[in-house]
Amino acid sequence: MTKYMKQLSQLPSVEINRIRSQMRDALAVREITPADCWSISCDIFAVTRKKVSETTLKRIFGFANSTQSFSRYTLNAIAEYFEIRYGIMPREIVCREDSVLANMQIITLTRLNTIERRCGIPYQMTIDRKRAEKEFEDFFSGPSTMMAIAALPGHGKTIMLSHLAKRYFATSDRPFSASALLFLSATNFHNADNTSLTLEDYLRKTLFIGPEVLLTDYLAGIVPIGSKILIIIDGFDEAHWAGTAKTLLYDSIIDFTGSLGKTNGVKMMLSMRPLAWARFSERMKRVPEMETITYGSGPVEGRAFTDFLQLDEEEGREICRRADIGIYDRFSIELRKFLARPVNLQVLICHPNRMVLLGFRSGIILCELICSVVKERIYGSNYYTEKIHFLKRIVSLTSQATTGCTVPKDDLMADMHRFRNAYMELLSDGILIEERIFTGGHPRESIGFTDPWLFDYFIFASLLERFNGLPASDAAQHINGTYSGDRRLNHLRALARHGIRTREYGFLEFSALSLAPKEKDELALFIAENVCYNRHSHGDALA
Known part of the structure; x- marks a missing residue:
């Protein structure tokens, strides 16, 4: 190692350029700026307890002129830093x-x-x-x-x-x-x-x-x-x-x-x-x-x-076991489908109230995970205002999912150009998906939500705005008459959850709806458990 570093101190400029390239790769950045040299200097000292000054690093990266060769001490410190921090052992052959x-x-x-x-x-x-x-x-x-x-x-x-x-x-x-x-x-x-x-x-x-x-x-x-x-x-x-x-x-x-x-x-x-x-x-x-x-x-x-x-049953169970979640077999089919996407399972593993949440049924877990996804990946991200506007636009163009679940890309072209950065992040974060649909033998690109559960979340947000100031029963009747199957049940759950959080108890009245006995039982159990979960997580309960 000492012999290698002594050789490096006498290398011509072309070889120094190669060393700089290796340092950039080790630091996993595309370009290093002069402002980065101070943080790198501090990190080198924290890892090796050896000082390599900010000025020296600027000379190495070419931000400052230097007529002198680099000392053996400096090159040894950098080599030790890369070995400890990144597991990279510089060798003589690296520069040949x-x-x-x-x-x-x-x-x-x-x-x-x-x-x-x-x-x-x-x-x-x-x-x-x-x-x-x-x-x-x-x-x-x-x-x-x-x-x-x-x-x-x-x-x-x-x-x-x-x-x-x-x-x-x-x-x-x-x-x-x-x-x-x-x-x-x-x-x-x-x-x-x-x-x-x-x-x-x-x-x-x-x-x-x-x-x-x-x-x-x-x-x-x-x-x-x-x-x-x-x-x-x-x-x-x-x-x-x-x-x-x-x-x-x-x-x-x-x-x-x-x-x-x-x-x-x-x-x-x-x-x-x-x-x-x-x-x-x-x-x-x-x-x-x-x-x-x-x-x-x-x-x-x-x-x-x-x-x-997509995670199968065995893979999902194994990841949950490693994360000390031992109740995977008790999850409903709908929750397992949601967790089959690894990024959604990550939300459960990292949920701040995970231990409390896992004590409840799958309906509560699914609702809270969906809200966490929206909070972390949309409201907690860059361009969140533009993202929300774009997502609401998709919901509006589908008439709250009554005319379909995707929107032709041509209809969103103006919004895509206007909010390009927000749109690209929605794609890269897996919130939206671009699809190619063949109509009459001709391909046509469309845009929609990746997860149907996120789509339902923003449909419900749109319904709340639409029925703001109107009796809560109107929203429930609209949901019951417009939607069916899992989508209707998801919206009624969201309506009940909203009523508990806001203490607007009219949202909890479902007796007038033409629901199957199984759906009524499911909603009643969901409301009861949501009251308990709200008390545990927010210190609140129904009066």
């Missing part, structure tokens, strides 16, 4: 042209560490997806070059990919020990100055591959015969690109995939929303023999892993 595999390992390790730190629940509570492993093994061992994981945000695509990466490439008993993995985030291709990189440019830059070699042949030739390189690109959901940046990346991926041909030495996995994959696959039509290039997905459908990302 033939160190591609070592660079891949560092970039992948950094990405995996970032995923663990950003996980919404403790990472050890997440699980391997056994069905996904079977599909991955078939793809990796088969002739196809590309695989798409097309699912909505919140279905656990990134966590699943991290488990696959660790299971097959990062453990001592890994099945593909001679193969290599490069795990990238799509956000890395777009710089803070709004410039974008193609896939080939990014690979050459981060792996230090010169322009004198053909990239695809070079990558296929650096692993032993029979082994492969897998490139995973995740994070398309989080990338809010403007202009032609996304098109540039899509086309560069297509060009790179096409140049691979039928070689089996390099494979790719992409993770994105279903409609994004449908658009991407349409652009791939010009690639020869696309059917053999793409695994598990048609050229338009964009469906590969969707069925595997």
Whole structure:
């Protein structure tokens, strides 16, 4: 280590630039600004108890001119910091042209560490997806070059990919020990100055591959015969690109995939929303023999892993067991369907009143979780005013779900341009979904709510505004006459919950409604339990 750092202190500027790039990757940011140097300096001291001044870091990152080489003490402190904080051990081969595999390992390790730190629940509570492993093994061992994981945000695509990466490439008993993995985030291709990189440019830059070699042949030739390189690109959901940046990346991926041909030495996995994959696959039509290039997905459908990302009964039960929730088998079918989406199960695990909440029936749990989702992911987010306006607009255009559950995208075009940032976050957070519906053989894109329960929440909010100042029985009669099935029961539950919270007891009168005996019993039990839960959580009760 000492010998390595002594060599670094005498490196020419091109090598210093490589070190800067490695530091940016380790810190998991696209660009480091002068303002970041102070916080990095403090963190280095907190971790290593060694001082590397803000000015020195500015010199390293090129924000200040320097005519002197960096001291061995400074480079040792930085090396120790990366080893302790990120688990990265700098080695001499990192800064040489033939160190591609070592660079891949560092970039992948950094990405995996970032995923663990950003996980919404403790990472050890997440699980391997056994069905996904079977599909991955078939793809990796088969002739196809590309695989798409097309699912909505919140279905656990990134966590699943991290488990696959660790299971097959990062453990001592890994099945593909001679193969290599490069795990990238799509956000890395777009710089803070709004410039974008193609896939080939990014690979050459981060792996230090010169322009004198053909990239695809070079990558296929650096692993032993029979082994492969897998490139995973995740994070398309989080990338809010403007202009032609996304098109540039899509086309560069297509060009790179096409140049691979039928070689089996390099494979790719992409993770994105279903409609994004449908658009991407349409652009791939010009690639020869696309059917053999793409695994598990048609050229338009964009469906590969969707069925595997919904938690089944066994997986949901196992995550609840790890989170010390031992009553999963007592949950209703409706609540289990809600929790089958991993991001919703995360809300239950992190709920501040979880222990109290789990003492009640599934109807209470479901209502409180839906309210928590709205509070955290909409009211507690950026652009929440614009988001609420946009969601209300969808409810209005569907006439409170009486004319359908989705809205043609053309009808929302003005709102999408007006509230672009809010709309993109609603998509990336999994609140809304873009769908492609074929009408008369022609595709038409539409927008709707991802979860029907969130749709019902905003329908009910619209009904409260509509019947504000009118007798509570009018709202109940309207719900009873307009809706049926689970939607009617959900709205009547919400009406009862609203009455208890606001002490407007007229909302609790359902005797005049033409409900089935089972529905009346369900509502009566829901009201009784809601009174108890309100007393436990808010110290309040009906007078």
